[in-house]
Amino acid sequence: xxxxAARPAPGAPRPWHFPAFERRTVAGGSLMSAHLPGRPxxxxxxxxxxxxxxxxxxxxxxxxxxxxxxxxxxxxxDSYEFGVAGERIGATWRxxxxxxxxxxxxxxxxxxxxxxxxxxxxxxxxxDFADDALDRVLDERIDEIGIERSQPAVLAGEALAAAIFAxxxxxxxxxxxxxxxxxxxxxxDIRRYRDARIRRDAGTxxxxxxxxxxxxxALGHTVFDGWDGTPTAGSAPDVAPRGAGRRTVVVDRPxxxxxxxxxxxxxxxxxxDDYVAMxxxxxxxxxxxxxxxxxxxxxEKGYAYGAFGGFDTxxxxxxxxxxxxxxxxxxxxxxxxxxxxxxxxxxxxxTADELEQARAYRAGVFxxxxxxxxxxxxxxxxxxxxxxxxxxxxxxxxxxxEVTLDEVNETAQKYLRPEDFVTVVVGDAAGFADDLGxxxxxxxxxxRDGQ
Amino acid sequence: xxxxxxxxxxxxxxxxxxxxxxxxIISEDRLAPVVAVNIWYDxxxxxxxxxxxxxxxxxxxxxxxxSKNVARGEHFAAVNAAGGTLNGTTWCDRTxxxxxxxxxxxxxxxxxEADRMGGLLDALDQDNLDNQRDxxxxxxxxxxxxxxxxxxxxxxxxxxxxEGHPYHHSTIGSMAxxxxxxxxxxxxxxxxxxxxxxxxxxxxxxxxxxxALKLAETYFGGIASKGSFPEAPSTAIEPRIGRxxxxxxxxxxxxxxxxxxxxxxxxxxxxxxxxxxxxTVLGGGRGSRLYKSLVLDxxxxxxxxxxxxxxxxIGGATLTIADLPxxxxxxxxxxxxxxxxxxxxxxxxxxxxxxxxxxxLITSQWLHHLASVDGRADTFNEYATLLGDPALxxxxxxxxxxxxxxxxxxxxxxxxxxxxxxxxxxxxxxxDEQEAAA
Numbered sequence: 001x002x003x004x005a006a007r008p009a010p011g012a013p014r015p016w017h018f019p020a021f022e023r024r025t026v027a028g029g030s031l032m033s034a035h036l037p038g039r040p041x042x043x044x045x046x047x048x049x050x051x052x053x054x055x056x057x058x059x060x061x062x063x064x065x066x067x068x069x070x071x072x073x074x075x076x077x078d079s080y081e082f083g084v085a086g087e088r089i090g091a092t093w094r095x096x097x098x099x100x101x102x103x104x105x106x107x108x109x110x111x112x113x114x115x116x117x118x119x120x121x122x123x124x125x126x127x128d129f130a131d132d133a134l135d136r137v138l139d140e141r142i143d144e145i146g147i148e149r150s151q152p153a154v155l156a157g158e159a160l161a162a163a164i165f166a167x168x169x170x171x172x173x174x175x176x177x178x179x180x181x182x183x184x185x186x187x188x189d190i191r192r193y194r195d196a197r198i199r200r201d202a203g204t205x206x207x208x209x210x211x212x213x214x215x216x217x218a219l220g221h222t223v224f225d226g227w228d229g230t231p232t233a234g235s236a237p238d239v240a241p242r243g244a245g246r247r248t249v250v251v252d253r254p255x256x257x258x259x260x261x262x263x264x265x266x267x268x269x270x271x272x273d274d275y276v277a278m279x280x281x282x283x284x285x286x287x288x289x290x291x292x293x294x295x296x297x298x299x300e301k302g303y304a305y306g307a308f309g310g311f312d313t314x315x316x317x318x319x320x321x322x323x324x325x326x327x328x329x330x331x332x333x334x335x336x337x338x339x340x341x342x343x344x345x346x347x348x349x350x351t352a353d354e355l356e357q358a359r360a361y362r363a364g365v366f367x368x369x370x371x372x373x374x375x376x377x378x379x380x381x382x383x384x385x386x387x388x389x390x391x392x393x394x395x396x397x398x399x400x401x402e403v404t405l406d407e408v409n410e411t412a413q414k415y416l417r418p419e420d421f422v423t424v425v426v427g428d429a430a431g432f433a434d435d436l437g438x439x440x441x442x443x444x445x446x447x448r449d450g451q
Numbered sequence: 452x453x454x455x456x457x458x459x460x461x462x463x464x465x466x467x468x469x470x471x472x473x474x475x476i477i478s479e480d481r482l483a484p485v486v487a488v489n490i491w492y493d494x495x496x497x498x499x500x501x502x503x504x505x506x507x508x509x510x511x512x513x514x515x516x517x518s519k520n521v522a523r524g525e526h527f528a529a530v531n532a533a534g535g536t537l538n539g540t541t542w543c544d545r546t547x548x549x550x551x552x553x554x555x556x557x558x559x560x561x562x563x564e565a566d567r568m569g570g571l572l573d574a575l576d577q578d579n580l581d582n583q584r585d586x587x588x589x590x591x592x593x594x595x596x597x598x599x600x601x602x603x604x605x606x607x608x609x610x611x612x613x614e615g616h617p618y619h620h621s622t623i624g625s626m627a628x629x630x631x632x633x634x635x636x637x638x639x640x641x642x643x644x645x646x647x648x649x650x651x652x653x654x655x656x657x658x659x660x661x662x663a664l665k666l667a668e669t670y671f672g673g674i675a676s677k678g679s680f681p682e683a684p685s686t687a688i689e690p691r692i693g694r695x696x697x698x699x700x701x702x703x704x705x706x707x708x709x710x711x712x713x714x715x716x717x718x719x720x721x722x723x724x725x726x727x728x729x730x731t732v733l734g735g736g737r738g739s740r741l742y743k744s745l746v747l748d749x750x751x752x753x754x755x756x757x758x759x760x761x762x763x764x765i766g767g768a769t770l771t772i773a774d775l776p777x778x779x780x781x782x783x784x785x786x787x788x789x790x791x792x793x794x795x796x797x798x799x800x801x802x803x804x805x806x807x808x809x810x811x812l813i814t815s816q817w818l819h820h821l822a823s824v825d826g827r828a829d830t831f832n833e834y835a836t837l838l839g840d841p842a843l844x845x846x847x848x849x850x851x852x853x854x855x856x857x858x859x860x861x862x863x864x865x866x867x868x869x870x871x872x873x874x875x876x877x878x879x880x881x882x883d884e885q886e887a888a889a
Contacts, residue, residue, distance in 0.1 A: 005562065005565075005669050005670050005673070007520060007559075007562055008558035008559055008562050009558075010533065010555050010556050010558070010559060011555035011556075011557075011558070012555055013553060013555045014484035014553075014554060014555065014657065015484075016483075016553070037482070038482050039482070039822065040460055040818045040822070041815065041818050041819060041822060079737075079747060080737070080742075080743050080747055082737075083736065083737025083742070084737070084738035084808060086737075087736045087737065087738045087808050087811060087812050088738070088804075088807065088811055089811060090811035090812055090814050090815030090818075092812075092815060092816075092819075093737070107815070107819065108815070109814070136747075136750060139750075139778070140754060140778070142779070143753055143778055143779045144753065146706065146779065147599075147705050147706065147753070147776070149705070150703070150704065150705040151598065151599060152597060255703070256597055257592050257596045257597050258589070258592045258596075258597040288527075288531055289527040289528075289531065290524060290527055290528045290531060295524065298586055299524060299582065300582075301585075302581070302583075302584075302585025302586050302589070303585070303589070304586075304589050304593075305586055305587075305589045305590040305592075305593050305594075325589065325592070325593045325597070326589070327585075327588070327589055327592060356532075357531065357532050360531075360532045360533070360534065361531040361532060361534060363534065364532075364533060364534015364535070364553055365534045365535070365536065366534070367483055367484050367485050367534070367553050368534065368535065368536055368551050368552070368553065370483075371482070371483040371485050371823060371824065372822050372823055373822070374822075
């Protein structure tokens with residue numbers, strides 16, 4: 001016979017703070033390090049102010065090409081030998097580019113942190129950028145985009161950006177570029193971007209792991225000593241949205257058994273004062289399993305495997321977007337529900353219970369999210385990219401716990417703009433195009449997938 | 452100075468069995484104030500009845516729909532409100548449920564898991580079933596039917612295992628079978644398989660072992676054991692296929708892509724371990740044979756981190772799978788031929804340096820996999836449920852590091868043979884090729 005014990009109350013929380021880290025200048029370069037005892041793996045990474053937002057017009061995607069080409073041979077090792085040199089010590093190379101940074105580095109067993117850092121320095125400072133390697137990286141990337149774009153969710157995201165932002169605005173194109181911009185890219189364009197952007201004064205070396213007995217300054221010297229370079233001013237990119245008002249773009253993909261539905265508009269940059277209030281609001285709208293969008297489209301209607309929404313806040317601007325992959329037959333009612341849920345939050349705000357739930361989750365999850373070396377290194381990278389204060393994460397957590405219902409609901413009115421909804425549907429248009437007009441989502445443009 | 456293969460850590464653990472048969476694994480790690488709670492039930496899609504494929508996974512969804520003292524939707528909300536993350540997954544050999552929470556919420560996580568282990572039937576109803584059936588059908592559409600190459604996994608199951616074999620169908624099941632699922636099926640499935648004596652609970656993180664065991668006893672101790680479980684359908688199968696099986700799918704895909712799958716001895720065997728090292732020499736990382744030959748030199752293969760991997764099945768035999776997407780404009784026949792000749796070359800021997808690279812990579816991947824408390828909890832349960840002993844986690848890496856160059860050569864010659872492989876090729880349909888060219 002089952003005799004269930006009563007539902008428990010939580011115990012006393014163990015105090016938690018974001019890991020203490022040091023920030024200093026070594027050999028003219030910026031260094032951030034955090035000692036996390038007991039971890040068998042460590043991270044050495046360079047976070048560089050060379051993100052996609054800085055790319056010259058017509059060269060969209062060059063930052064990502066540069067981030068890959070940095071691992072294609074340096075200091076007497078060709079591409080293959082560079083790969084082997086890292087893997088021989090169990091070091092895993094990671095490179096990534098987003099709007100506001102280019103990040104390269106290794107995760108490596110702690111005893112070989114210095115060896116991995118030396119390889120990182122070679123990549124950052126003296127990568128060969130040989131003709132054949134650049135050609136191959138470029139071709140691979142163009143093929144890769146073709147594969148990505150065959151996925152309807154990727155198509156939808158790209159269509160939404162292009163519909164929200166004005167033609168020529170950097171945010172109208174993908175941060176990774178497109179086949180047209182990459183096709184036009186010459187080897188010297190790639191080298192020029194590297195020379196202009198991958199510099200000591202643009203980079204921060206982030207070192208995280210068990211640093212007992214590690215000479216962290218020496219790692220800084222390995223990377224920065226004698227690495228000169230001319231500072232290059234980055235101009236603020238053009239990220240202008242199209243005009244106000246609603247519009248809808250349908251990407252017709254005949255035979256699709258699902259439609260990707262997205263609703264969004266341009267959004268504010270990361271640096272706004274009410275960032276915490278806005279993103280807490282968005283958590284309730286579409287950022288947790290128990291969010292309004294997921295509860296409606298998944299748990300009530302069964303239209304989708306999941307529904308999400310939130311803000312992507314960048315240095316120079318941002319995007320609000322909600323999305324779901326819904327079975328084709330319910331495309332229009334699902335879209336109507338999605339729009340109605342966003343409008344309802346905009347109009348009526350959250351309940352006190354919802355705010356409490358979101359605050360508890362968001363503040364509570366810090367220890368879970370920052371338990372390992374990878375997330376801490378990535379967090380330090382964010383501090384470097386956005387120029388946050390040393391107490392950034394602890395202050396952020398405190399602010400989350402303090403944010404009020406009024407503050408949160410104010411951001412729902414300010415940053416959700418139903419009058420400017422841009423809607424994208426990627427699916428079999430024959431099944432829903434006739435009914436779509438009934439939703440009042442503005443003029444509808446239909447394009448065929450692949451054109 | 453390169454130190455080469457790093458030292459391998461040994462994780463502390465203690466194992467216990469409650470009176471009702473529940474296995475409890477506790478491993479202390481005080482580095483961060485978080486704890487992982489993880490449960491594996493020894494039931495997966497290979498236990499499903501004919502006409503009810505996909506049921507184990509559909510049932511997993513129902514486990515999040517409330518239980519005796521937990522309202523519908525409350526399970527997710529309660530873990531989130533505790534600052535925790537959570538999910539569940541189903542595969543052929545097992546179903547798992549897990550949450551990672553700040554350690555002062557350990558009792559809440561255990562209570563929630565216990566409530567649905569012992570009291571699901573109080574909340575299970577037709578509405579929940581119908582709703583989650585729709586959700587799962589959309590999961591299938593999103594991950595398979597509306598996704599380029601989305602059929603590959605189901606097809607490898609069908610081609611790699613004969614009809615009637617428990618691995619012949621994949622975990623997601625068929626739309627028809629999902630439609631056919633009845634509420635009484637769900638009740639019967641729960642009553643048959645969900646019990647403390649068919650489960651393993653792992654608690655890993657910022658806990659005191661004695662206190663954690665006491666909490667496990669408090670919340671799970673009152674749940675009645677079942678005592679016996681139906682015999683799982685036999686997974687017996689010939690160790691090798693005995694012929695080459697080929698299939699070509701013409702579909703809406705952007706570029707040709709071939710999968711080559713070999714029948715291999717299951718997880719937990721020496722052959723499986725040797726195959727892991729062979730797979731890394733052949734297709735793991737930028738220093739691998741395939742990366743050097745097919746990506747860099749011949750430029751036939753679209754690069755990825757891991758080209759060759761094995762599914763950790765325990766019944767009868769598993770599949771080792773090479774995933775080979777072609778570069779644009781490359782004839783898939785040429786890529787396939789170049790791949791096979793690399794395999795042939797591997798069968799004639801590997802260097803010590805290649806073995807050392809593979810082992811360093813396998814070691815750091817293992818450390819990465821076990822770095823988090825949730826990864827460790829899941830792995831303890833994997834070894835407990837599939838191999839019968841969680842302490843084998845601490846043996847796994849030393850065992851694989853004993854694989855020699857001779858072992859690799861032998862396993863490649865023995866397993867990666869033409870008469871032991873499935874070759875599944877996706878070809879773009881004509882209209883897609885035209886569009887890509889336009």
